[in-house]
Amino acid sequence: MGYAQLVIGPAGSGKSTYCSSLYQYGQTIGWTIHINLDPAAVNFDYPVAIDIREFISLDDVMEELGLGPNGGLIYCMEHLEENLDDWLTEELENLLDDDYLVFDCPGQIELFSHVPVLKNFVEHLQRKNFNVCGVYLLDSQFISDVTKFISGCMASLSVMVQLELPQVNILSKMDLVKNKRDIEYYLNPEPQILLSELNLRMAPQSEKLNKALADLVDEYSTVSFVPLDLRKESSIRYVLSQIDNCIQYGEDADVKVKDFDPDDPDDDAD
Ligand SMILES: Nc1nc2c(ncn2[C@@H]2O[C@H](COP(=O)(O)OP(=O)(O)OP(=O)(O)O)[C@@H](O)[C@H]2O)c(=O)[nH]1
């Protein structure tokens, strides 16, 4: 049985930085194998064990097929999908049975929300006996108001519905959040409060839509977020414990204390 995190989320949400921190953290405890699935990635500050860029290069695709960056990316991923058995299976064969893989994915959200490439990729991993968890990163800087937050939730939901994987949602870049009380409310959003805030913020004709959105968040009570501050090892550990629970990795995965206390003045970034 293998274990895998599929690190996803909008462009610039901090996926590669998170993967890099996991690499540093994994160094100390001797796990994680890092895999780059982004054909457009430029450089990594840690060793990548398996790299899609060795299989297909976005620059070549754009040049030879005359595609733009996003069309080129879709082409690369579809090419990967067609060759999963040739490329990925061969690469995975060199790994050990209980390896823990971290896949750094491209930020183009359409790859998860409405093309089947990643879904098929996940199914391939599952057939190879991997327990896979989606790790969705949302930049905490973008949830300063409720309308941005709800659109972040909807993007996360559409990924969940597409991939049908257990998913841990992370609010990244917590070191940049000045007042953590503003964020606490968004970690486990109350649908009723969400609704009244949306109604306050938007024109009256949106009320029905707002109600439908709040109901959706309520129904998928899985839309909750775990804050991540990469400066703190305890925060990384807590996030990992949530992921490990999803993929049933390790026995001592339960870290009971969340590393975020809104009443602790030391917990505010300055
Ligand atoms: N302050 C702060 N900045 C961060 C953090 N994580 C990422 N960043 C910055 O955010 C920017 C984007 O980070 P990346 O890790 O490249 O984001 P990504 O999601 O991999 O981006 P794409 O692969 O382009 O979709 C970079 O400038 C990072 O330095 C964080 O925890 N704190």
Ligand SMILES: [Mg+2]
């Ligand atoms: Mg990246």
